[in-house]
Amino acid sequence: MNNDTFTELLSSVQEGADILRGRRPPSREFDITFQDVKAIRERLGLSQRQFAALMGVSIDTLQNWEQNRRKPRGAARTLLLIAAKHPETILDILKTA
Incomplete structure (x- = not known):
């Protein structure tokens, strides 16, 4: 180097x-809104049960995100950002799993 x-x-x-x-x-922030979580899930064509399993969270947690009672944080937030920008990557992972 x-x-x-x-x-x-x-x-x-x-x-x-x-x-x-x-x-x-920070020079920029990436915030996930409750509308985004539902839109991401719907764009992937997944049910709440399927999307919760993909994210590694309970259905209750996913519903809390979608109903704006809680915000995704940590690795889940990062995975949502990837799913939002590159849904094909998430779908590819689902195909191989």
């Missing part, structure tokens, strides 16, 4: 640490 690449990578890591510690705001 050359010095320029290393310096850029180090700067990114330091920026990420500052964001996590609340020292600076």
